[in-house]
Amino acid sequence: MTGQTTDFNYFKILEKDNKELTHSAFISYLLKRNQNFRNVFVENNKWLSPKLEQSYSHNKKRCRIDIELKSADEKTILFIENKFKSFPEEEQLNKYDEIFKQEFNEDIKLVKFLFCFDKKLVCFDNHWEVFDYADLLNFLKKDIDTDYASDEKTFIRHYILFLEEYLEEYKNLEKNCSRLFKRGLTKEDKFWSRLLNSKIALEFKNNIEGDFKYVINPGNTSTPLLNIIPKKWKEIIGQEVLIQFQGNSLKFYLHHANKNSAEKLIKFSKSQIQCKNIKFKKITKRKENSCYILETKLTDNLNDDFTLKDIYRFLVTFYENIDNKIIKNYTTFTKYNS
Numbered sequence: 001m002t003g004q005t006t007d008f009n010y011f012k013i014l015e016k017d018n019k020e021l022t023h024s025a026f027i028s029y030l031l032k033r034n035q036n037f038r039n040v041f042v043e044n045n046k047w048l049s050p051k052l053e054q055s056y057s058h059n060k061k062r063c064r065i066d067i068e069l070k071s072a073d074e075k076t077i078l079f080i081e082n083k084f085k086s087f088p089e090e091e092q093l094n095k096y097d098e099i100f101k102q103e104f105n106e107d108i109k110l111v112k113f114l115f116c117f118d119k120k121l122v123c124f125d126n127h128w129e130v131f132d133y134a135d136l137l138n139f140l141k142k143d144i145d146t147d148y149a150s151d152e153k154t155f156i157r158h159y160i161l162f163l164e165e166y167l168e169e170y171k172n173l174e175k176n177c178s179r180l181f182k183r184g185l186t187k188e189d190k191f192w193s194r195l196l197n198s199k200i201a202l203e204f205k206n207n208i209e210g211d212f213k214y215v216i217n218p219g220n221t222s223t224p225l226l227n228i229i230p231k232k233w234k235e236i237i238g239q240e241v242l243i244q245f246q247g248n249s250l251k252f253y254l255h256h257a258n259k260n261s262a263e264k265l266i267k268f269s270k271s272q273i274q275c276k277n278i279k280f281k282k283i284t285k286r287k288e289n290s291c292y293i294l295e296t297k298l299t300d301n302l303n304d305d306f307t308l309k310d311i312y313r314f315l316v317t318f319y320e321n322i323d324n325k326i327i328k329n330y331t332t333f334t335k336y337n338s
Contacts, residue, residue: 020084024052024066026159027080027115027136031069033152036143038069040131041080042111046072058102061095066115076109083116084133085194086217090124097127117195118170121202137163170195174308181248181298185223193224196308197245201226203312208319223247228319233327237265241327243319244292248299250315251292252322259283262291265330269293272325277301 028050030037038047047069054068067080079100081093093114100110112128119132140160144153173180173192180189180196194217201214215227229242240255252269254262263283270280277300281292296318302310 020066020082020086021052023084023115023133024080024082027082028052028067031067031078034143037139040139041113041129042069042071042076042078045076048072048074056099056103058099061099063092063096063099065096075107076111077104078111078113080113080115081128083114085117085191086198088114088116088122090126093126093128118199121198123202123206133163134167137167176305177308177311178299178302178304178306185247190224193247196311197224197226199308200245200312200315201228204228204316208316221246227253230323230327233323236327236330241265241293243315243322245315248297249295250298250318251295252318252326253290253292255290257288257290259288262288262293265293265326268330269326272329273321 031041031047031050035044048071050067050069052067053064055062055064057063065079066082067078069078069080070076079096081096093112096112100112104110114122114128114130115136116122116130116132118134119130122130137160140156140163144156144160169192173196177192177196180193185193197216201216205212205214211231213227213229213231215225215229217224217226223246225244225246227242227244229240233241237254239257239261242253242255244251244253254265262281266281266283273294275296277296279295281294283291298306298311298314301314
């Protein structure tokens with residue numbers, strides 16, 4: 001079916017093709033209707049109907065699992081956490097494990113799967129099996145000749161077609177993603193930008209030594225955002241400073257700033273970094289809880305058609321310049337300017 005396209009697609013017409021809950025509902029439908037699909041995750045058994053977004057809590061910790069499937073005797077439970085358009089987080093899954101340990105006794109067999117857009121985004125070891133949307137696509141293409149009713153087969157074919165397009169676009173954007181940074185973002189562009197932010201964060205986490213916190217695609221930002229927060233920087237500067245990547249903009253950022261500390265850091269940064277493509281923050285009389293210290297644009301620094309690797313390498317260079325030229329020298333600066 002690769003290469004086929006259609007102007008009419010249930011999922012695209014309803015604008016549900018990149019909604020995480022839509023994919024959870026489709027996976028739930030397959031678990032209910034298709035024994036071959038259930039067998040991918042759990043052995044043959046009698047099963048209750050799968051449920052979406054089931055909540056559990058313990059000691060003020062809460063989790064809402066995307067899909068839950070119980071055996072008829074309730075001695076086996078399959079949990080699926082679905083990450084179609086977000087970054088798989090080890091901390092979240094560990095929290096779920098803690099809650100499940102308190103919620104279920106040892107007689108209950110728990111089967112846990114992390115379902116994500118790209119399993120290469122998962123680099124941590126835990127007790128969750130990983131299944132991605134390429135795996136799902138491969139299963140559906142092999143299984144499409146199962147004895148579905150004609151309307152079901154049409155429904156599944158539509159899902160296969162749009163999922164093929166998504167995976168193909170994902171491959172293409174790794175080779176050339178410059179279009180996402182040269183104009184206003186559509187809803188579709190934002191979806192891809194979130195995934196690329198996740199890949200960049202993962203590369204950084206895998207390759208750069210140090211203790212970092214990552215804020216990836218918080219829901220209240222109109223443009224997908226990635227904050228990389230080195231914990232050692234706060235110890236040196238005295239306030240939280242970070243690398244912020246959002247759209248075409250890459251910033252050295254100061255959180256919870258007072259005007260004096262911001263002015264001091266801007267002055268020192270100017271003395272350490274001289275580059276025609278760097279813009280420094282101008283302090284105004286307006287009260288600000290946070291501000292950027294310096295900023296540059298991807299499109300001012302990279303060739304016209306740049307790749308995901310180009311962005312990552314530039315981000316690392318930006319980080320290393322801040323770390324080596326500003327952070328490591330800031331203690332000496334403050335000592336002689338206090």
